[in-house]
Amino acid sequence: MATSASGTRTAAPRAQRADARRSVQAILDAAVTCLARDPEASVVDIAAAAGVGRVTLYGHFKTRAELVDAALVRTIERADQVLAATDTAGDPVEALTRLVASSWQIVDQFRNVLLAAQRELPADRIRSVHDRVLRRVRALVERGQRTGAFRTDLPKRWLITTVFSLMHAAAEEAAAGRVKVDQVPGLISATLIAAFTPPGENARTPLG
Numbered sequence: 001m002a003t004s005a006s007g008t009r010t011a012a013p014r015a016q017r018a019d020a021r022r023s024v025q026a027i028l029d030a031a032v033t034c035l036a037r038d039p040e041a042s043v044v045d046i047a048a049a050a051g052v053g054r055v056t057l058y059g060h061f062k063t064r065a066e067l068v069d070a071a072l073v074r075t076i077e078r079a080d081q082v083l084a085a086t087d088t089a090g091d092p093v094e095a096l097t098r099l100v101a102s103s104w105q106i107v108d109q110f111r112n113v114l115l116a117a118q119r120e121l122p123a124d125r126i127r128s129v130h131d132r133v134l135r136r137v138r139a140l141v142e143r144g145q146r147t148g149a150f151r152t153d154l155p156k157r158w159l160i161t162t163v164f165s166l167m168h169a170a171a172e173e174a175a176a177g178r179v180k181v182d183q184v185p186g187l188i189s190a191t192l193i194a195a196f197t198p199p200g201e202n203a204r205t206p207l208g
Helices: 012-037 043-050 054-060 064-084 092-120 123-129 131-147 156-175 181-196
Strands: none
Touching: 012 043, 012 054, 012 064, 012 092, 043 054, 043 064, 064 092, 064 123, 064 131, 092 123, 092 131, 092 156, 092 181, 123 131, 131 156, 156 181
């Protein structure tokens, strides 16, 4: 708390911090919304949508890349919440199909945020931001390998990378109109199940 000339203690610094937090939240909400609609959305567009000036926005995010990074983190946080509610217990192949379906809901909704990130951020940064959701894939792959449902002749990390890369490639294909959006979950599941099936065994048909 600050002290006035009369010696009275005030709550000005705390109020300022609260105002700053509200501004940051408003800017991030606006950034996700604007970038989801248009990956080329400008700082001016985002500031206007947040109801703040450019000076205020730049006071929190020094560059557009920094803002895009924060918007991507916010999107991944939302994705993690959705995936937390997805049932990944039971048969690993069926669990993989459910996880793909839930993941695609987020990717489809926010693929333009990812596109903006790919234009602004290094690939290793984008991958590291996804670590919190990829841990669910990692756990499922490990369980599938232990039970014999998934192949063990390829490294676990390679299988996880396959999921990550295929999901993002599917987003690009859907954005370009080369594949129908409602077909994507089934295509991803079929491709992953075929890739993960142990050599010599017949790949199962995805659920749904």
